[in-house]
Amino acid sequence: MTATPPLFEIDDLRVSVADKQIVNGLTLSLRPGEVHAIMGPNGSGKSTLANSLMGHPRYTVTGGDVRLQGESVAEMAPDERARAGLFLAFQYPTDIPGVSMINFLRRAMSARRGEEIPVREFRQVLNDVLGRLQMDEQFVRRYVNDGFSGGEKKRAEILQLGLLQPLVAVMDETDSGLDIDALRIVSEGINTFHSDDNAILLITHYQRILRYVQPDHVHVLIGGRIVESGDASLAEVLERDGYEPFMERTSEGVLTS
């Protein structure tokens, strides 16, 4: 382990939804340049974790802390977190009819920078990222996520990732619903974004995206907590044996605790 201070820390986080505890004391630390994957079966708390990290009002943090560059974001509104450099790629991006992508993207970029981005510069950056994602320019004339196919929605998330240049990107099941070509393009988008200065938290059910985006660390999420951590080979163990062995271990753990 290097002496680099963590970029993003999740510290004994507990989250409930409608009075039901879903995340039960989750601790994780990401250093700059790292890719972490959290893998878990359905109902293990993946989406709750992702949404609560971004501050969704439906999720209540009942304990613990989340820190970005050493500073707590737990009390921040979602927009403050985003401006501080946190990003969530949504599993189900929301459609907003009547609001054009281009207007939305420009507002979002200006918000992230803290000042209005000049039109010319915006166009330049936008075209650059669109080209990398093999997306047509007409795409941004459409309303936000409105009538997008599953693949288009995920690509639009990666487009935003590329434009907003966050410090930490939480990717909530970005691979779900993608065919193999789209998965490759989306993965390339993530890899292009990734640098020594940022960190990525991939939240996924399946191992397949990890063939394209190499994780430094893999964690297994069961019952709202991490039950096992390892390197990339852990994902292969999961692919081979499934979540079953880990689930048994947890129930024993719960019984004995």
Place this chain on the structure above:
Amino acid sequence: MTTATLEAPQESEIKPDDLRAQIEQLSRSNGEPDWLLAFRLASLEQALGMEWWTGQEESWRRTPRDRLPRRARVGHVSGGSNGTPISVPQHVFAPDAHAGLVHQIDGRVAASDLDDQASAQGVIILPLSEAARSQPSLMQEWLGAVGPPLDRYDAFGRALWTQGVFVYAPRGAVLDESLFYLITQDVQQGDHWHYTLVVAERESQVKLIDGGDANDRRAQLDETPLIHGSVELIAEDGAHLEFASVQRWHRQSAAISTTRGRVGRDASIRVTTAAFGADLDKQRIDMDMSHDGGFAEIRGLFVGDGKQHIEHVTRQHHKGVGASSDLLVRGALTDESQAVQYGLIRIEPEGQKTNAHQTMRNLLLADGAGADPIPMLEIEADDVKCSHAAAVGPVDPDQLFYLQARGISSEDAERMVVRGFLAEIADGVPDAHMRDVIDELVEIQLETKVTAP
């Protein structure tokens, strides 16, 4: 922001003899032909024979009637016959490009023009009283041709109008640009009765944008100005008529409008209205679908604030075979503003293969705001497709969260969602500049009202 409620009486005694005399004087000073004076006086008799309302009518029972002036008097006309010069204020809806325009300020004509392409095709846009002099036979043929008045205001409107416009597109005329009719409510005291008549002859295509604005719309008045608009839209067989009406009257005004469309065979009428000003805005929109294969679209958008009451009473009346109609009303309500939509789809036994739909959606942006959408179906034909949907609720929290997750503040996020929601209605306005103006007015109206959740 709340609007002061007036203590002044909202009702004044109607003296038939005085009204007759006023109308005769008005008609004479306009140099109107005899038939028009006769039309005005006949309309007056119809009005005198009606009640304002009983309060039991579906079209009146949800209206806060105590806020409506029950008054009938000839409105104030600025400048008057002596031709006193008046200033021409910049109109908020002044267009970039247009095929023709009439602008009236308190009944006085401030501007009137028509481009060469339009006039070469025989298209007419004229102030109504001028049209009565220069196009008497056309106007006599069409004025009131949509049918008898729908209520007492509508009847008084036909009798008392001091301003109005006549638009005529002859057979086969096609205009690319829109025509504009702009009204400025300048001197705030006094009532306004205006009359819009649009005739699209067979196979013609015409678009009229009707913009009503007020100078100094926040000046404190001691009487509620009554603003009434009678609008008659006629699309003959195969014609396509688009009409958009945007109003930003004085804050204390009571604005009532009656818009009636008659859709010919394989013809279409599209109406888009946007309501911003006025303390009370009541729009009655009635589409007569008596002919086969016609199409009508009614789109309404509004942003309410203060204690505004915004009401749409609509009727899609089908008698023709295979005709379609669609109603889309969307509004956002802040503060303690209230909205009512009473929408009736009526299909007569002969109206087979009708396609008729209604959607009413209200976004509530404050706890004190409310909306009451009431879609109604009366169907007597058995082979039709009808649907209706009505919704009242807050802005979708997931939409807000999505925008916030990209760094946009909750206030800005709410405004963006609302603007987007209304932009889908404004898309029906056939002029890009006007759509931008509407979007700006939405923004202005929302500016100080949106509060963080």
